[in-house]
Amino acid sequence: MSKTPFPGQEAAALPPRALASHFHDLSQQKAAHDLGLWIFLATEILFFGGLFAAYLVYALLHPGPFFEAAAETEILIGTINTAILLTSGLTAALAVKAAGQNRHDAVLLLIGITILLGLAFLAAKGFEYWLDIHHHLYPTSPDFPLEAPAAKLFWSLYWVMTGLHAVHMTVGLGIWAVIWEMARRRNFSLSDNSRVRIAGLYWAFVDLMWLFLWPLLYLAGRAG
Amino acid sequence: MGEIEIILPQASVEAGSTDGKLLGLIIISSLITLLVAGLVGIFAIRYRKGSKASRGRLPAWFDSDLELGWTLATGGLFVAIFAWAASQDFALAVPPQRATEVHAVGKQWMWKIEHPGGQREINELHLPVGETIDLVLNSQDVIHSFYIPAFRLKQDVVPGHTTRMRIRPTRTGTYRLFCAEYCGSEHSAMIGRVVVLSKEAYADWLSIQPEGDDLSTEGRQLFVSRGCAGCHEGSSKVRAPRLEGVFGGPVPLADGRTVTADDAYIRDSILQPKKDVVAGFAPIMPSFAGALDEGELVALTAYIRSLGRRDATATGGTP
Amino acid sequence: MSAQSEKAGAAAKDTMSARAKRAFEGLDLFPEVTVFAALVGLAALSLILALLPLFGSLSLLVSLLIAAVMAALVLIFFMHMRRAMTVVVLSGMAGIVWLTILFGLTLSDYLTRAGPFGSSIEPPPAVGRVGEGERGL
Amino acid sequence: MSDIPFRDVDLEEDEAGPSTAEANYLEERFSLWSWLTTTDHKRIGILYLISTTFFFFIGGAAAVLIRLELFTPAGDLLTDDGYNKVFTLHGVVMVWFFLVPVIPSVLGNFLIPLMLGAKDLAFPRLNLASWYLNIIGGGFAVWAMLAGGVDTGWTFYTPYSTAFANSHVSLTAIGVFISGFSTIATGVNMIVTVHTMRPAGMGWFRMPLFVWAIYATSLIMLLSTPVLAIVLTLLITERLLGLGIFNPEYGGDPILFQHLFWFYSHPAVYIMILPGMGVVTEVITCFARRRVFGYKAMVYALLAIAVIGFFVWGHHMFTSGQSMYASLTFSFLSFIVAVPSAIKVFNWTATLYRGQITFEASMLYAMGFVGLFTMGGLTGLFLASVPVDLHMHDTYFVVAHFHYIMVGGMVSAFFAGLHFWWPKITGRMYPETAARIAAMLMFFGFNLTFFPQFILGNIGMPRRYHAYPDEFQVWHVLSSAGAVILAAAYLMPLFYLAWSLIWGRKAGRNPWRAHGLEWQTTSPPPKHNFLANPDVSGDVYAYHPRRNPRDE
Known part of the structure; x- marks a missing residue:
């Protein structure tokens, strides 16, 4: 099997086969990429897990003030963001499917939409942050609206959880933008290379995290 | 030494x-x-290589x-x-029968100890031999650890927690008291002494202590000076629950629950009055969080306790 | 980067009908679109159940259960867990199992503390602390 | 199990030395740029060797300062803040920049592809990124040190670290956070390589135990480091942005910080010791010329330690106000996790039975490991039983316990591995007598330093004390004397190994007649590790004839 060295060596017009020199064949490389990313996702689950553990402990210790504080979040923007992220999850999954079938234009279009939706999510998030600050809903503000101390716990968790999620969103958008640009220049073969698939997996994971953050931060404490 | x-x-x-x-x-x-x-x-x-020992099959x-x-x-x-x-x-896990409570508050780089009779000590703890002592431990700033090597006991003192340690000294003598949890610059200077005296020597020691008023009288003074008496005293027009005989009994709350008025309840009502509002009263009491330090809180609780328990003991019995 | 992709996105849009038709024909959207519809439905359900005073303190549990169902859908269909190698499934599961270890043993401490639940932590009076400004990086 | 022909490594063809045409990985290109942008796992292993040695000597210098300070009861060498910053530096640098990375990233990086007959790790560029992340993290830690240090102890307990310490806590936390990514990157690389790049014919139970040890370590790295990352993030956000999740004023619980911190930090001590166990198995089997005793038991013991290691963190918090029932649960689980370690020690001892033992330097280090790790492990049982821990917690008994495991166990194992594979890494032999003297000096200096600390702990000397009452001085003097000898013993390898790079005897392909694919290529190996495909047919530890193919 001819092994064309992977990075940089521009083959002829055709995009180079994406086989790295130290792998025996393409299936081994794809398996390695998938496994590598899934292991990284397991670490991400545990990274957010620490926050969920803190939320769980404090919700059990101070149920009253904790959920009272949870009722203060902007549920409308939160729900809009959930819808945006679900849609971008769909377009990302379709992009991966299209890449698998080497459909160049479809991949470009779908990744483009995914990026736009991601930017819309971050814009809505920014506006929500501005509203929160306007309502003094951060623990160190002198006129924090809620009186019970545990309310500050919830709002500390709120800022850290949504902040970290936004960071992961920004990284995901960066990856999509780079892939979009490289795909436009056609310098990697869509079906052989696992880039789009890996980016799709990471994006679906960021989507997953929001599916859990949304009930914890926005739907909690809303009953009746 | x-x-x-x-x-x-x-x-x-x-x-x-x-x-x-x-x-x-x-x-x-x-x-x-x-x-x-x-x-x-x-x-x-x-x-070893080349030795004559037999190396047959295992x-x-x-x-x-x-x-x-x-x-x-x-x-x-x-x-x-x-x-x-x-x-x-x-x-x-077996609760002690009659344990005298000694309050110890860890503060950055000293131990402040208050005996139930009001005697105060810094970095010193005098104890009668043979008795069970319940040390009630609080911290005002960071985590410390009340460690008496001769008793083989230590208990971390965490801010926001009241932890208890039961000590039963069996030998008179003077023993080292250390802070075992790193707490800042002078962590190694936070050293004290535990002096275990015989019963008589302990009684003498108690009597020669400077006539510091005991906890409940000090609590009484705080009760007046901080304005609690303004609402909770008999003659006041403000509708606030009277505190005589409250301690130890059940207290019906506005939201239908009933809680027993123990130390934690009294403390919560002082620091977060709106948390457990008594049934039939408006939540108008201001919060004292920040206005009272740990020692004053302990004194106020002792005073309210001394206002008489509704259950067994007669009115005004020292705890 | 995003401005440029927006412009390119917009360019792609105006010739949308011509190129998209060619790009999309043959790409069956099926499993993804139905899954997406199910996800939106579940999200709406979760929202409604959260706003109604049906479950009281359990409402958070219900919305988390629905979130778990949505997560399962995303995992299976969008992240192709069905076709993944067993070791990939195992690593995903490992993340969740280790999370339950963290939650379980941490709660084993909080649920078994002496005194009524949550009483072990009282907000102390404002403790003396270093001023905000002095705390450098 | 097919009847694998027993064929001990024959010596003749070995003496020929490297006669290969292709330049080996060291001489391939000399420019600094080729080293700084290499994706060759062997060169990255050497880059890690340099950076971890650098951090080892920073941590070591801090240790010498501590021992000199404690020579006298009064705190007269350093101010109390100075002492607090020195012991914190010793903790942070030793834990995160030496102990955690050293064997997986130096020996693991170099040897895993060789032992698997592969050309390189699964993700070579990620491997280089891992080294750079380690360096950037280390840079932050050194910057924090130079800018004035951090005085919270390596455990960063709140609320001291968040509300009361005004030293460079956030800077150090960022440094450790970044080095956490380096650990995760190494972990991902090792696991994917072991899963996807094993040679045909090498099943899971025919891999060397060093590969198993690195695999088990990578599992722990991946499942524990993220929780450290989130704890440090919360620490930084509480200090800088006031988002007080552990702030007692908001009703937050400092004990929750301890739960999350120790959820990482106890598995972290298994990250540090498991690779050492892998190295010791390779060394003992080679110099005793015996198959490892109970190969499957050793594998299951490694995996059992890796998994149960996540259930035991509460034994650090018996005195912290944790509920008694949780303490007893953690105490029970801590006794269970000690069983696999005991099994491994018995298996090493049984491997020596009926062997042809020779005493090269790495064998001395390995036997030292077995003895000292046994003592370290057993003193762990003292601390796992609640009543004894109520006395011994946060005293010098704990300091002695974890130094017996970390220094007596891990560092000895690292030196055993370094000497055992030195010919393969550099193509040179180290001077045997000097190495043996260093090994024995280290064993003696170590015991003199840390055994008195057991007694200090028993008579109640608390940890992290800048000045202490004078009844403890006798033992501190002994310990400080031992520390001087230990420091000297650590400097010796630096000199004679450096000396061997130029004047050392040329090492052949397999100077110890060891088994393992890494010994089938030249030393130092060529850029792509193997000129011809390695012969994987031999059994994994075919040092002595197997009695009959039936038994394991």
């Missing part, structure tokens, strides 16, 4: 049993270490059964040690 110590004097009930466990563990560990180091040494000499049982054997043996031994060591803790 100068002589070389390897084992500290056993000055408390716990010290005896802990040292027993310690000795057991030392014996077992040294046996295992000698076994392993001995075998490694013997094999190293006997089977017997069949040698491989798998031996493996299973020492796995079960170590597992059984370790679980047995655990059970033996844990047995001492189950005894702790």
Whole structure:
């Protein structure tokens, strides 16, 4: 099997086969990429897990003030963001499917939409942050609206959880933008290379995290 | 002080049993270490390269059964040690009969100790021998750890928590008191003394203490100076619950729950009055969080406790 | 980067009908679009159940259960867990199992503390602390 | 199990030395740029060797300062803040920049592809990124040190670290956070390589135990480091942005910080010791010329330690106000996790039985490991039983316990591995007598330093004390004397190994006649590790004839 060295060596017009020199064949490389990313996702689950553990402990210790504080979040923007992220999850999954079938234009279009939706999510998030600050809903503000101390716990968790999620969103958008640009220049073969698939997996994971953050931060404490 | 110590004097009930466990563990560990180091040494000499020792085939049982054997043996031994060591803790679960409460507050780089009779000490703790003392531990800033090596006991003092430590001194003498949890620059200067006196010497010591008023009278003064009397005293027009005879009994709350008025309830009502509003009253009481330090809170609680319990003891009995 | 992709996105849009038709024909959207519809439905359900005073303190549990169902859908269909190697599934599961270890043993401490639940932590009076400004990086 | 022909490594063809045409990985290109942008796992291993040695000597210098300070009861060498910053530096640098990375990233990076007959790790560029992340993290830690240090102890307990310490806590936390990514990157690389790049014919139970040890370590790295990352993030956000999740004023619980911190930090001590166990198995089997005793038991013991290691963190918090029932649960689980370690020690000892033992330097280090790790492990049982821990917690007994495991166990194993594979890494032999002297000096200096600390702990000397009452001085003097000897013993390898790079005897392909694919290529190996495909047919530890193919 001819092994064309992977990075940089521009083959002829055709995009180079994406086989790295130290792998025996393409299936081994794809398996390695998938496994590598899934292991990284397991670490991400545990990274957010620490926050969920803190939320769980404090919700059990101070149920009253904790959920009272949870009722203060902007549920409308939160729900809009959930819808945006679900849609971008769909377009990302379709992009991966299209890449698998080497459909160049479809991949470009779908990744483009995914990026736009991601930017819309971050814009809505920014506006929500501005509203929160306007309502003094951060623990160190002198006129924090809620009186019970545990309310500050919830709002500390709120800022850290949504902040970290936004960071992961920004990284995901960066990856999509780079892939979009490289795909436009056609310098990697869509079906052989696992880039789009890996980016799709990471994006679906960021989507997953929001599916859990949304009930914890926005739907909690809303009953009746 | 100068002589070389390897084992500290056993000055408390716990010290005896802990040292027993310690000795057991030392014996077992040294046996295992000698076994392993001995075998490694013997094999190293006997089977060194070129030695004449016979190196025939290993017997069949040698491989798998031996493996299973020492796995079960170590597992059984370790679980047995655990059970033996844990047995001492189950005894702790039994609540003490009559324990005198001593309040100790850890503060950056000193221990402030208050006896129920109002005597105050800094970095010193005088105790009668043979009695059970319940140390109620709080911290005003960071985590400290109340550690008396001669009693073989320590208990971390965490801000936001009231932790308890039961000590039962059995030998008179002066023993070291350390802070064992790193708490900042002068962590190593946070050293004190625990003086265990005989009953009579302890009574003398109590009497010669400067006539510091006891906790409840100090609480009374705070009750007036901080304005609590303005609402909760008999003659005031403001609708606030009277506190006589409240302590210890059930308190019906506005949201239908009933709680027992214990230390924690009193403390919560002072710091977060809107948390458990008494049934039939408006939540108008201001929060005192920040206005009272730890010692004053303890004094106020003692005063409200001294306003008489609705249950067994007669009115005004010292706790 | 995003401005440029927006412009390119917009360019792609105006010739949307011509190129998209060619790009999309043959790409069956099926499993993804139905899954997406199910996800939106579940999200709406979760929202409604959260706003109604049906479950009281359990409402958070219900919305988390629905979130778990949505997560399962995303995992299976969008992240192709069905076709993944067993070791990939195992690593995903490992993340969740280790999370339960963290939650379980941490709660084993909080649920068994002496005194009524949550009483072990009282908000102390404002403790003396270093001023905000002095705390450097 | 097919009847694998027993064929001990024959010596003749070995003496020929490297006669290969292709330049080996060291001489391939000399420019600094080729080293700084290499994706060759062997060169990255050497880059890690340089950076971890650098951090080892920073941590070591801090240790010498501590021992000199404690020579006298009064705190007269350093101010109390100075002492607090020195012991924190010793903790942070030793834990995160030496102990955690050293064997997986130095020996693991170099040897895993060789032992698997592969050309490189699964993700070579990620491997280089891992080294750079480690360096950037280390840079932050050194910057924090130079800018004035951090005085919270390596455990960063709140609320001292968040509300009361005004030293460079956030800077150090960022440094450790970044080095956490380096650990995760190494972990991902190792696991994917072991899963996807094993040679045909090498099943899971025919891999060397060093590969198993690195695999088990990578599992722990991946499942524990993220929780450290989130704890440090919360620490930084509480200090800088006031988002007080552990702030007692908001009703937050400092004990929750301890739960999350120790959820990482106890598995972290298994990250540090498991690779050492892998190295010791390779060394003991080679110099005793015996198959490892109970190969499957050793594998299951490694995996059992890796998994149960996540259930035991509460034994650090018996005195912290944790509920008694949780303490007893953690105490029980801590006794259970000690069983696999005991099994491994018995298996090493049984491996020596009926062997042809020779005493090269790495064998001395390995036998030292077995003895000292046994003592370290057993003193762990003292601290796992609650009543004894109520006395011994946060005293010098704990300091002695973890130094017996970390220094007596891990560092000895690292030196054993370094000497054992030195010919393969550099193509040179180290001076045997000097190495043996260093090994024995280290063993003696170590015991003199840390055994007195057991007694200090028993008579109640608390940890992290800048000045202490004078009844403890006798033992501190002994310990400080031992520390001087230990420091000297650590400097010796630096000199004679450096000396061997130029004047050392040329090492052949397999100077120890060891088994393992890494010994089938030249030393130092060529850029792509193997000129011809390595012969994987031999059994994994075929040092002595197997009695009959039936048994394991």
